Amino acid sequence: MSIALIGFMGAGKTTLGNQLSEKLNKPLIDLDQFIELDEGMSIPEIFETKGEAYFREKEYLALKKFINEDIILSTGGGIIENPNNKSLFLKNKCNFWVDTNFETLYNRIVGDLNRPNAVSKGYEESLILYKSRISRYNEIAYIRVDTSQSIQACCNDIVNKIISDDNG
Numbered sequence: 366m367s368i369a370l371i372g373f374m375g376a377g378k379t380t381l382g383n384q385l386s387e388k389l390n391k392p393l394i395d396l397d398q399f400i401e402l403d404e405g406m407s408i409p410e411i412f413e414t415k416g417e418a419y420f421r422e423k424e425y426l427a428l429k430k431f432i433n434e435d436i437i438l439s440t441g442g443g444i445i446e447n448p449n450n451k452s453l454f455l456k457n458k459c460n461f462w463v464d465t466n467f468e469t470l471y472n473r474i475v476g477d478l479n480r481p482n483a484v485s486k487g488y489e490e491s492l493i494l495y496k497s498r499i500s501r502y503n504e505i506a507y508i509r510v511d512t513s514q515s516i517q518a519c520c521n522d523i524v525n526k527i528i529s530d531d532n533g
């Protein structure tokens with residue numbers, strides 16, 4: 366079982382993943398980084414030359430490869446776009462929705478050339494995408510972790526939830 370971090374772009378999944386990895390002494394796998402290394406291309410290059418559908422298939426295969434490992438797994442914000450991923454997450458159980466208020470998310474991603482699903486979107490369009498995804502994050506997550514609190518508090522939320530579940 367992995368500790369999987371899901372949530373919208375800019376929520377802080379990678380930062381939190383690094384902290385958890387240190388605190389729990391488990392390796393961190395970042396699915397986007399894995400796909401980039403595997404393809405020998407950046408995410409924008411994959412989107413541009415092979416298309417989003419190709420990326421989503423690679424993402425599904427990478428998720429399937431890692432989700433049962435004893436690791437911290439950081440996923441891309443669109444991981445819930447492929448319906449095949451839902452059952453993998455539901456079997457894993459230990460999925461945490463990393464989130465914060467939309468204004469913060471938007472300010473972190475606006476115009477980001479490394480994020481093809483954000484780079485050319487304005488506020489309204491990004492908000493529509495966020496709203497279309499939140500129920501799917503919520504459906505597969507154990508709890509929502511709000512990254513407007515300190516990174517330490519976020520780690521504690523996750524660790525306490527895991528401990529209380531082990532004891533219950």
Ligand code: S3P
Pocket residue numbers: 372373374375397408440441442443444479480481482
């Ligand atoms: C995407 C989010 C990105 C990356 C890709 C697509 C999305 O990950 O997987 O650019 O559709 O939301 P981050 O959430 O780490 O930015």
